[in-house]
Amino acid sequence: MTAEFVSEGPDATEELGAGIAGLLAPGDVVVLRGDLGAGKTTLVRAAARALGVEGPVTSPTFAIANSYAGRVPVAHLDAWRLGDPDDEELGLALESVGPDSVAFVEWPDAVLHGLPDPRVRVDIAHGGGDRRVLRLDGADPGTDASLEALCDDLRARHRNA
Ligand SMILES: Nc1ncnc2c1ncn2[C@@H]1O[C@H](COP(=O)(O)OP(=O)(O)O)[C@@H](O)[C@H]1O
Numbered sequence: 001m002t003a004e005f006v007s008e009g010p011d012a013t014e015e016l017g018a019g020i021a022g023l024l025a026p027g028d029v030v031v032l033r034g035d036l037g038a039g040k041t042t043l044v045r046a047a048a049r050a051l052g053v054e055g056p057v058t059s060p061t062f063a064i065a066n067s068y069a070g071r072v073p074v075a076h077l078d079a080w081r082l083g084d085p086d087d088e089e090l091g092l093a094l095e096s097v098g099p100d101s102v103a104f105v106e107w108p109d110a111v112l113h114g115l116p117d118p119r120v121r122v123d124i125a126h127g128g129g130d131r132r133v134l135r136l137d138g139a140d141p142g143t144d145a146s147l148e149a150l151c152d153d154l155r156a157r158h159r160n161a
């Protein structure tokens with residue numbers, strides 16, 4: 001099942017990111033797909049904040065992986081530059097991913113075989129201007145139901161805003 005949320009601006013995408021963070025536990029992985037500028041990093045930054053990360057959360061495109069100390073350790077990977085990583089590159093990229101941390105992975109496909117099954121998959125499509133269409137898939141029916149409820153809640157709040 002796929003939950004869908006139409007975001008009309010960065011704020012709404014950030015609210016969704018914070019909401020997703022609330023569903024996560026140590027060991028969980030969230031993968032994010034979507035073109036450059038779709039809002040992957042925007043969502044991850046808000047999720048990291050909600051997990052207690054302070055200070056700047058910037059795109060790790062050149063570092064591949066950033067890690068932060070929140071209430072749980074937060075790993076943020078961007079595998080954009082990892083075309084076809086060898087085992088060593090893969091190991092380095094995934095160093096901060098583990099059972100104690102929550103990991104967010106942009107452009108996950110190159111590293112997918114080294115990751116646990118993602119708890120949440122996020123796909124973001126441009127919808128013209130500041131509009132973005134976000135599709136969310138959970139690892140299990142319980143997560144799907146939580147994602148659906150999260151999207152319903154955001155829609156209701158934005159209708160009343
Ligand atoms: N609805 C929206 N959701 C997320 N970002 C948006 C939205 N509308 C405009 N933006 C802008 O688009 C850009 C998204 O950049 P970023 O999050 O770095 O994307 P990505 O990591 O997918 O390349 C930011 O400048 C952000 O302010």
Ligand SMILES: [Mg+2]
Pocket residue numbers: 040041059078106
């Ligand atoms: Mg990014």
